Amino acid sequence: MSGHKKTTTVRRQLGAVLFADVVGYARLMGNDEIDTYSALKSLLEELEAACNAHDGQVVAVRGDGVLALFETATDAVKFGVELHRIAAQNNSARPEEQQLRFRAGVHMGEILVDDRGIHGDNVNIAARLQEIAEPGRVYVSGPVYEQIRNRLRFGFEFLGPQRLKNIAEPVPSYCVRSEVAGAAMAATLRPPEAQPAGRPPPGIPSVAVLPFVSQSGDQSDSWFADGLTEDIILNLSKFKNLFVIARNSAFFFKTRSMPPQEAARELGVRYVARGSVRRAGARVRIAIELIDADSGRTIWGERYDRNIDDIFAIQDEVTDAIVAATAVLIEAQERKRMAQAAPADLAAYGFVLRGQQFIFRYTRQDNREAQTLYERALARDQDYARASAAISRTLNIDWRYSWAKDAEHALDTALSYAQKAVELDPTDARGFGELGFVHLYRKEHDAAIGAYRRALALNPNDADLLSDYADALAHSGDNETAIASLQQAMRLNPYFPDQYLWHLGGAYYNLKHYEAVIETLTKMNNPTEGQRMLAASYAQLGRMELARDMAARHREAHPNFSLERWTKVQPDRLEEDTLHFVEGLKKAGF
CATH class of the missing domain: 3.40.50.10070 (TolB, N-terminal domain)
Structure with a gap:
């Protein structure tokens, strides 16, 4: 009798693929094989249930790796973020050296499906994205980003085209940040089509x-x-x-x-x-x-x-x-x-340098780490102006993103630290910058502008100061100067954060340059944060279908948005500027 080979049916299917694996798995197994195996087995069962809840399917578990398939990029990325949340929750009860942390990559496209699982280049790209991802992060390809950029309220940092192992062409890639607020302040690359037009070299060295x-x-x-x-x-x-x-x-x-x-x-x-x-x-x-x-x-x-x-x-x-x-x-x-005042204690300087490692990451936890280190610096040297200014900055960030339990207290405390910084060292630009921010949101416009001008006289090349100054100018009615300041900030900081574009869009909106608003905000890596202003601008131009679509997307991403609360917080000097924005939002359906 001749044997019959079983034929495998292969079909093509469009889908979003997620691949995740444990960071340092071999080391963890070497340290404690039984504990790591048991903890991972329990965690994977929990992750599989969460995957099903996001309309996905765990196709394979390969040692410490999870391969999952979703019909939509939205579900795949939501699950990727949830995966890290579940892992972090499980890690809270484990010593740091035994914690199970994942990297994750997501790609979408046509895949090959048979009875053994899923295959093809698009599966490999998800696996390779995972390999380059930072621990605790989800990296996604350009096609995934295009699907989710206006749907999910996450932060997106463009990483540029990444060369992945055994993948012929570079893959445009993004890092997803679940703490979207801080991502708006983080420096970022931009896709070539979103780059500002090239400028000639400055006329000075x-x-x-x-x-x-x-x-x-x-x-x-x-x-x-x-x-x-x-x-x-x-x-x-x-x-x-x-x-x-x-x-x-x-x-x-x-x-x-x-x-x-x-x-x-x-x-x-x-x-x-x-x-x-x-x-x-x-x-x-x-x-x-x-x-x-x-x-x-x-x-x-x-x-x-x-x-x-x-x-x-x-x-x-x-x-x-x-x-x-x-x-x-x-x-x-x-x-x-x-010349700036050096600390009396070199250890205080060390604490400030360590704090700088965390402050520019703009997450709640990193901001807390930075604040603790700056406080230790000030404890070593109570007259260290730079540490006092840095604490003020962390408190301003806490207030800006509602990370502080007592928001009003955070702003008042930030004011006192900034005042102390400029008293201790009147050459400290950052202290005046923090003063400017506090005064603006206390609606003390003249004091805010004055503080920012003193800061920029001390440090004319500080791009973040220029951007914050421009925001204060726009809220004070001087939109043309605000636009010029933002253009200078973008030149000094070519990998500027989305916040610069938000500030620029606000100045254009005040001037009723609605097309310029739309052109500016669509360059944001995280467009969900510009949806309010985009909706208002489309409505003011009479493009009601786009305005209502943007408002609907905003409601999905920001279900708790309150127009009444937003109106109270807006630090506009001119009531007509606030009313002008509210008018656009109401036209759009807010």
């Missing part, structure tokens, strides 16, 4: 300081190299006749391997500084070079091998050398103003 490389061997020591980079940027940015790329944009090059000339072209500057730091006990070795991007030549380089106590002197020397090498003329008064 321009420089970008790329993140210094830590050579200490211990990755956890990178905070020192990052902090040194930030402080050099801070020192340079105080010179009015020097154009300095913002910290947020410069730090995008920390994980990107790119020749200095290429980085200079991307950022639109003439000079690039880069360096390395090795810290060992009480000694620090710093190497730095300044490169002329036009010629590719190193025009200045130096090595420092000093006691760590000399760190402020080294910073001053580096700043002076870069300024001199870029042929910037410095007035004596400007040089004097650049």
Whole structure:
């Protein structure tokens, strides 16, 4: 008798694929095999139930990996975020070294389905996205983002085209952030079609300081190299006749391997500084070079091998050398103003540098971590103005995103810390910036504008300060100046956050330039946060179908939005500006 081979039926199907696996699974199994196996088995059962609740199907469990299939990208991404929430909830009862944390990737397209599961390139792309994802995050491909960008109230950070293992073409990718509020403030790349038009290089010397490389061997020591980079940027940015790329944009090059000339072209500057730091006990070795991007030549380089106590002197020397090498003329008064009060206690400075690692991530937990470290700095040195200003900033962020239990108290406390900062050090721009924010939302417009102007006189290259100042100007009725300030902020910070676009859209709306509002807000990586203003703008133009569609999407993403509460919080000086916005929202169906 001849045997009969069983034929497998293969069909094509459109679907969204999620792949997730446990970070450091081999290490966890090596530490405690039985505990890890039992905990993961229980967790996977919980995740499978959650997957079914999101109209998905767990197709396979491969060791520590989960492969799931969904009909829609919306359900796949919702489950990805829920997966991390469930894992975090389970981890709360486990020691940190035994916690099970996932990475997740989502892609959609045609897949091959047979009785053994799902296959094909589109499945592989989801698996490869998972491999590059940060722990606790969901990375999605461009096709997934296009499906969910106006439907889900998450933050989306564009990561650029990513080269994935064994995938021929780079895949445009996004990181999903469940804490959408903070994502609006985080620096981000933008797809090429959403980039602002290229601008000619500034007419004054321009420089970008790329993140210094830590050579200490211990990755956890990178905070020192990052902090040194930030402080050099801070020192340079105080010179009015020097154009300095913002910290947020410069730090995008920390994980990107790119020749200095290429980085200079991307950022639109003439000079690039880069360096390395090795810290060992009480000694620090710093190497730095300044490169002329036009010629590719190193025009200045130096090595420092000093006691760590000399760190402020080294910073001053580096700043002076870069300024001199870029042929910037410095007035004596400007040089004097650049100096900032160093802490009496070097450990206090260390706490501030560690805090900086968390403050720019803009999540509730990271903001809390930063605040704790700044408080420790102030406990070591109660006269440290920079720590006081930094605490004020964390409290302002708490208030801005309703992360504080007592919102009004957070704003009042932020005011007192900012006032203390500027009393201790009148050259501290950030202290005046925090004062400006508090005064604006207390509806003290003249005080807010005055504080921001003092801040920018001290640090004219601070892009975030320029954006916040522009917001205060728009709420005070000076929309043309607001627009000019935002354009300058975007030039200083090419990887600007969505917040800049929101502020710009608000100024255009006040001027009744509704087409400009629409063009601006559709460039946001997270368009759900611009839906109110988009709906109002479409309604004012008489495009009612689009206005109502945008209002419906907003209701889905923001079910608790209250027009009455929003009207009370708006810090407009001119009542007609508030009424103008309310009119547009009501026309759209709010």
